[in-house]
Amino acid sequence: MPAELRYKPVGVCIYCGRRPPEVELSDEHIIADGLQGNMILPASSCKGSKSCAEKTSRFEFRYINGAHDGLKTYLGVYGTRRKKNRKTTIPLFVSEPKDGAPSKFAGNLLPSQHPFISQFEHFERPRIFTGNPPPENVKMLARLWNSKPLKNYPAVNGPPWIGFEPVVRTLSKIAHSYAIAEYGMGSFSPLLKETILNDRFDFDDKAWSMFIGCETEIPKYPSLNLHEVSIEPVKFQNRFLLFCKIWLFSSAESTPIYEVVVGEHWNSGFTPRKSVVPHQLS
Numbered sequence: 001m002p003a004e005l006r007y008k009p010v011g012v013c014i015y016c017g018r019r020p021p022e023v024e025l026s027d028e029h030i031i032a033d034g035l036q037g038n039m040i041l042p043a044s045s046c047k048g049s050k051s052c053a054e055k056t057s058r059f060e061f062r063y064i065n066g067a068h069d070g071l072k073t074y075l076g077v078y079g080t081r082r083k084k085n086r087k088t089t090i091p092l093f094v095s096e097p098k099d100g101a102p103s104k105f106a107g108n109l110l111p112s113q114h115p116f117i118s119q120f121e122h123f124e125r126p127r128i129f130t131g132n133p134p135p136e137n138v139k140m141l142a143r144l145w146n147s148k149p150l151k152n153y154p155a156v157n158g159p160p161w162i163g164f165e166p167v168v169r170t171l172s173k174i175a176h177s178y179a180i181a182e183y184g185m186g187s188f189s190p191l192l193k194e195t196i197l198n199d200r201f202d203f204d205d206k207a208w209s210m211f212i213g214c215e216t217e218i219p220k221y222p223s224l225n226l227h228e229v230s231i232e233p234v235k236f237q238n239r240f241l242l243f244c245k246i247w248l249f250s251s252a253e254s255t256p257i258y259e260v261v262v263g264e265h266w267n268s269g270f271t272p273r274k275s276v277v278p279h280q281l282s
């Protein structure tokens with residue numbers, strides 16, 4: 001695992017705008033520690049009860065462990081605090097595909113051999129680019145891994161679907177914190193604060209799909225990195241947008257690249273940067 005990438009401390013909460021001494025600030029992992037993210041934005045998220053740090057870690061935990069526990073285990077991805085819980089083998093239980101059949105122990109398997117289903121929301125492109133109405137349905141991209149040990153027991157349960165909230169909030173938080181790390185507080189008008197923090201935000205009407213979507217094509221080949229993120233300013237119909245791409249579990253096959261429009265500059269656009277490269281995370 002490569003060393004941490006630490007950005008310049010911010011000194012104010014990047015979500016609610018409060019600063020010391022009113023609040024204490026904690027360091028933010030741009031991609032969660034639980035996903036082995038190693039980019040850190042120091043002094044950037046208020047901590048304590050009902051703080052932004054508490055809210056963001058709660059939805060990230062729901063997303064990472066609710067939707068992607070199978071892939072995490074398969075790839076051996078553990079946060080720095082949970083290294084001790086690393087699983088060396090996992091018991092496999094199988095049952096006949098009929099109601100009420102008891103499940104049988106079928107052996108202990110390495111995490112890399114355990115059957116599971118990975119499942120990702122495959123959104124359309126952000127609607128700001130397409131002008132489309134909010135989609136009626138969202139496609140799920142599912143893949144069965146390690147079917148071999150199942151032999152005559154072909155059914156595997158996928159992870160339960162946990163709704164749009166955890167995935168949309170997590171993508172928004174990654175893009176927002178990364179944009180501030182790279183471009184600085186106040187260099188753009190943030191578009192995603194509501195989707196990150198507002199407790200009453202309605203995720204079912206898919207208004208968020210204006211700014212959050214996916215590349216249409218699924219990458220044919222996985223990357224050598226565990227995750228990849230990149231950000232760049234784009235000019236679109238006289239608007240200057242800050243555009244972030246987030247490819248979680250890029251080292252695994254069948255994972256989509258999310259596209260997030262994170263902010264806007266009202267007049268002259270962003271200061272051009274020399275180069276924008278995806279950060280290699282692992």
Ligand SMILES: [Zn+2]
Pocket residue numbers: 013014015016017018045046051052053
């Ligand atoms: Zn805050």
